[in-house]
Amino acid sequence: MSDVDQTPARRGRPGYDRDQILEIAVQVFIEQGYDATSVASLAMRLGLSKSALYHHFASKEEVLEVALEExxxxxEGVLEDAGEGSARDRLERALHGAVLVLVDKLPYVTLLLRVRGNSDVERAALDRRRAFDRQVTALVRAAQTEGSVRSDVDPSVATRLLFGMVNSIVEWYRPSGSEGAQELARDVLAVALHGLAES
Amino acid sequence: MSDVDQTPARRGRPGYDRDQILEIAVQVFIEQGYDATSVASLAMRLGLSKSALYHHFASKEEVLEVALEExxxxxEGVLEDAGEGSARDRLERALHGAVLVLVDKLPYVTLLLRVRGNSDVERAALDRRRAFDRQVTALVRAAQTEGSVRSDVDPSVATRLLFGMVNSIVEWYRPSGSEGAQELARDVLAVALHGLAES
Structure with missing residues (x-):
């Protein structure tokens, strides 16, 4: 920007499209909490009238629904894309894919992980999270049966520990840092599958 | 209780002591959020007057401070108690101890993990969390130097993944379930050190 350009950033700001509204709204939900955010405060943050906001989304809950769907x-896509092969191969691909989704959709997953089930939209999201957990647990169990994953840890405990590691990424990972998404996914797989110990 | 005992539980309820107030207050903070909880609503939940509550704690912030100290x-105690020996031994003892602390102090750690730094007490707690992370990271680095922990993962990423796994316990562990604290600690150590793969 040239130093003679005195135009404030707000001047000439184009109208937001639906995706941009979604992105900013999710940021506000994360900062203030979904329940504590009113449509009025969302509109104010966007510099829009409430009716302009309602032009894009029918309700605050619809914004949440679209965000959680992201x-x-x-x-869910990483399980569908885990493909064929042994349960161990599919588990590894699913874990790898989950890390990439977390990094790619960091604010949306952050929001998902804070959902406590205070509305129909939130309860539906929790149901889908539980279904996802059950599918991963089934994959861990299948890998135990085929003998490729240790069987002395309960498959549902193992799944929760794995996703404890994966989900923690939203708490500490910053895309601007030194570690890229692929390297992070590699590290998660290395620790999850082979552990920290130098064997 | 005999079926002729018609005394409602509330009748004859003894005055709470400081520990009981702390325990219930932490439950309310977890349910409603610390910021959203007023002293008035705390007092109401306890069935106490605000002045009776102030007899035990000078402020809502003091309740939080005592809870976070727990x-x-x-x-911090698990690092102090990690004792002598190799860095790997101390790391294992610290991880094992941390799981037991989480299970023993589940609501207090849950509260700690939700602290976002909106007050001096919260910022001081975040500083102590960061100091704890740095000490664990130093232990991981020392174990890498002695050759007992894999050195292809950055020690601070490794620490965050380990504590992602450990901290997730507050989200899903129920003390009433089939898995006891010692078994859980054993599982965490097994996955963290040796991974899920059947070697």
Missing amino acids: ALGGL | ALGGL
Whole structure:
């Protein structure tokens, strides 16, 4: 920007499209909490009138629903894309894919992980999270049966520990840092499958 | 209780002591959020007057401070108690101890993990969490130097993944379930050190 350009950033700001509204709204939900965010405060943050906001989304709950779909659709996709092969191979591909989804959709997954079930939209999201967990647990169990995953840890405990590691990424990973998404996914797989110990 | 005992539980309820107030207040903070909880609503939940509550704690913030001390003191203790020996031995003892602290102090650690730094007490707690993370990271680095922990993962990423796994316990572990604290600690160590793969 040239130093003679005195135009404030707000001047000439184009109208937001639906995706941009979604992105900013999710940021506000994360900062203030979904329940504590009113449509009025969302509109104010966007510099829009409430009616302009309602032109894009029918309700605050619809914004949440679309945001959670981003996260859940992405996560469910990694199981669908885990492909063929041994349970161990599919588990590894699913874990790898989940890390990439978390990094790619960081704010949406952050929001998903904070959902406590105070509305129909939130309860539906929790149901889908539980279904996802059950599918991963089934994959861990199948890998135990084929003998490729240790069988001395309960498959549902193992799944929760794995996703404890994966989900923690939303708490500490910053895309601007030194570690890229692919390297992070590699690290998660290395620790999850082979552990930290130098064997 | 005999079926002729018609006394409602509330009748004859003894005055709460400080520990009981702390325990219930932490439950309310977890349910409603610390910021959203007023002293008035705390007092109402306890069935106490505000002045009776102030007899035990000078402020809502003091309740939070004492609660966070429970969690932080416990976690810092596991590093102090990790003893002598190789970095790997100390790391294993610290991880094992951290799982036991989480299970023993589940609501207090839950509260700690939700602290976002909106007040001096919360910022001081975040500082102590960061100091704890740095000490664990130093232990991982020392174990890498002695050759007992894999050195292809950055020690601070490794620490965050380990504690992602450990901290997830507050989200899903129920003390009433089939898995006891010692078994859980054993599982965490097994996955963290040796991974899920059947070697």
